[in-house]
Amino acid sequence: MAVTALSGPSRAVVSDVRPVLDGGRYPIKRVLNEPVRVEADVFTDGHDVIQCSLLYRHQHEAEFTRVTMQHLPNDVWVATFLPRELGTYQFTVEAWVSPFETWLTLLRKRVNAGQNLDVELRIGAALVRTTARTIADSQSAVVQAFAEQLERGASMSERLAAGLDERLALLMAHHDPRRFATRAAVTGRVMVERERARFSAWYEFFPRSTSATPGSHGTLRDATQFLDYVASMGFDVVYLPPVHPIGKQLRKGPNNQPNPQPNDPGSPWAIGGVEGGHKSIHPQLGTLEDFRALVGRARVLGMEVAMDLAFQCSPDHPYVKNHPEWFRKRPDGTIQYAENPPKKYQDIYPFDFECEDWRGLWAELRSVLVFWIDQGVKIFRVDNPHTKPFGFWEWLLDDVKKEHPDTIFLAEAFTRPKPLAELAKRGFSQSYNYFPWRNSKRELEKYLTELTQTQLQEFLRPNLWPNTPDILPEFLQLGGRGAFPLRAVLAATLGASYGVYGPVFELCVGQAVKPGSEEYLDSEKYQLGSWKLDAAGTLRPLMALLNRVRKDNPALHGNASLRFHPVDNDHLLAFTKHSPDLDNIILVVANLDPWRTQSGWLELPVEALGLEREEKYQVHDLLGEARYFWSGKRNFVELNPQQSPAHIFRLRRKIRTEHDFEYFV
Numbered sequence: 001m002a003v004t005a006l007s008g009p010s011r012a013v014v015s016d017v018r019p020v021l022d023g024g025r026y027p028i029k030r031v032l033n034e035p036v037r038v039e040a041d042v043f044t045d046g047h048d049v050i051q052c053s054l055l056y057r058h059q060h061e062a063e064f065t066r067v068t069m070q071h072l073p074n075d076v077w078v079a080t081f082l083p084r085e086l087g088t089y090q091f092t093v094e095a096w097v098s099p100f101e102t103w104l105t106l107l108r109k110r111v112n113a114g115q116n117l118d119v120e121l122r123i124g125a126a127l128v129r130t131t132a133r134t135i136a137d138s139q140s141a142v143v144q145a146f147a148e149q150l151e152r153g154a155s156m157s158e159r160l161a162a163g164l165d166e167r168l169a170l171l172m173a174h175h176d177p178r179r180f181a182t183r184a185a186v187t188g189r190v191m192v193e194r195e196r197a198r199f200s201a202w203y204e205f206f207p208r209s210t211s212a213t214p215g216s217h218g219t220l221r222d223a224t225q226f227l228d229y230v231a232s233m234g235f236d237v238v239y240l241p242p243v244h245p246i247g248k249q250l251r252k253g254p255n256n257q258p259n260p261q262p263n264d265p266g267s268p269w270a271i272g273g274v275e276g277g278h279k280s281i282h283p284q285l286g287t288l289e290d291f292r293a294l295v296g297r298a299r300v301l302g303m304e305v306a307m308d309l310a311f312q313c314s315p316d317h318p319y320v321k322n323h324p325e326w327f328r329k330r331p332d333g334t335i336q337y338a339e340n341p342p343k344k345y346q347d348i349y350p351f352d353f354e355c356e357d358w359r360g361l362w363a364e365l366r367s368v369l370v371f372w373i374d375q376g377v378k379i380f381r382v383d384n385p386h387t388k389p390f391g392f393w394e395w396l397l398d399d400v401k402k403e404h405p406d407t408i409f410l411a412e413a414f415t416r417p418k419p420l421a422e423l424a425k426r427g428f429s430q431s432y433n434y435f436p437w438r439n440s441k442r443e444l445e446k447y448l449t450e451l452t453q454t455q456l457q458e459f460l461r462p463n464l465w466p467n468t469p470d471i472l473p474e475f476l477q478l479g480g481r482g483a484f485p486l487r488a489v490l491a492a493t494l495g496a497s498y499g500v501y502g503p504v505f506e507l508c509v510g511q512a513v514k515p516g517s518e519e520y521l522d523s524e525k526y527q528l529g530s531w532k533l534d535a536a537g538t539l540r541p542l543m544a545l546l547n548r549v550r551k552d553n554p555a556l557h558g559n560a561s562l563r564f565h566p567v568d569n570d571h572l573l574a575f576t577k578h579s580p581d582l583d584n585i586i587l588v589v590a591n592l593d594p595w596r597t598q599s600g601w602l603e604l605p606v607e608a609l610g611l612e613r614e615e616k617y618q619v620h621d622l623l624g625e626a627r628y629f630w631s632g633k634r635n636f637v638e639l640n641p642q643q644s645p646a647h648i649f650r651l652r653r654k655i656r657t658e659h660d661f662e663y664f665v
Helices: 099-113 118-132 139-152 156-164 166-174 220-231 288-300 318-322 358-374 390-403 417-425 441-453 474-478 483-494 540-552
Strands: 013-018 028-031 036-043 050-058 065-068 070-072 076-081 087-097 188-193 200-204 237-240 304-309 338-340 343-345 379-382 408-411 497-501 563-565 572-578 585-591 598-603 616-621 627-631 634-639 646-656 662-664
Touching (some): 050 076, 076 087, 099 166, 139 156, 139 166, 288 304, 390 417, 408 417, 441 563, 441 572, 474 483, 483 497, 483 646, 572 634, 634 646
Parallel strands (some): 200 237, 304 379, 379 408
Antiparallel strands (some): 036 076, 050 087, 070 076, 087 188, 338 343, 585 646, 598 634, 616 627, 616 646
């Protein structure tokens, strides 16, 4: 009878390699030099010793790099590698039964039991000699010499010493033929991006609202001057709504009214006119040269320009005339406009991504993206990606990143949880999320824990925004001025990436167009804005301080270490973040009540933070510069929202010098 087997004599079992997303279908995410910790469950039958390796390679490498994995309890093996190039890495796990390590383990047991070792040493010599025959370089003779010593040494003690020699163990491990090795059935992938994909502070403004003359249409040159104001607050990314020509047919007036006046500017998202489409600049804003100058000035100021990528058209877009097949027709012959009943966006035509010429459409949209990359833009905020096919985004982002691996994409994915996560899987670097609507202690703890301590943290990077041009949350409408600094602190510290839509945010504008709506009254989406940036009560100093604190403290550069801590007051939220080496620990205590003073007792896991149970330590408030001395895990906090919405404490340990002088670091 013929013998068949799935894997032949391969005895090692490799299962549950992690982190692997959907069986390796999608990549997890890291940034340059961010460790990738790989674990797997690995074991074999019986008591033989197994060895295990992590294999990884960059997409441009033909061969895997091999890293020995460490054995942890319960048959878990672990190893870490550092991705040092942008792009995609592959990784897998390989394991095998090691005859030499099995022999060595039994030898030590026999020594401890006082058993006769002659036969055992001869068995070892045969194993070593077999390996020596597989070695092509000069080390073959060294290994062969160990085999001779094992078998024919002058005394039993010399033979045993050869068998237990660490040099022999290292040589045998290095030249292990890994016979009948088992490789994991899945291959994991890692998308590696630059640091700004993980840690960034965004500021959104409308260039047309930057004119020094109220009521006048701002230009890109005005916007370039406005960059100094944004840079003074320490933001990394300047996000501009669409800067393209705006259609006139069915143009919307102030507050989204359907009957505009002749001078109403329309919505920037109604892209395209007689002046051009997605590769053109609105003539009232300026020229392509002006745009490149703005990008260059931002770079000088240490910022990057993020461009809005809105794949949709006004009725006047050249695509509508030249490629009517790219749009969906209604039975009456008209083109289907965008709508989300009861909302209607008659000034916007969606593309039909399933049209007969979908390949031509997709290729043209790719050319739009590459065009703006060629103008110096490497960050894109993508408008409503969940209303376009997931397959389109996977193809587009992957294809563009092959040539431009330093591009970053933020998904405006205000949609259901699973579509939001799917977009992140398909290649988006960051994602909008439900932070604007999470206000209570329970809501914030539950949601941010889900984002940072479940599988989501492997591939979905949240970008926390307290407001956007489309979203004026009820908390900001009803919470008074105190709601704005509170939400700023929460966004800037809970998330490694966050953003604000300004200047309405730092000026604490919170009036909705009508009760129950999240639309701003007199929204800049439909009319020009004019802002008194030096108005009393502006949050500009706070925003600048928050961004400085973020940059100075590595603990705030990621999300994986986020942990919430008990406070005996539901109006007080407490959490920590720390650097991997625990040298930088940040504790945030926020008063979620924007009107009243709140106090309570906070409990910290001091030992998990590297402190002794009753050790004295200092908490340095980076918002107000006050310093307090705490000890143990339980301490008292009180916050008056009229003075500060939160404490951002840096924990400082006591250091005693050789001259008995104490200080805190």
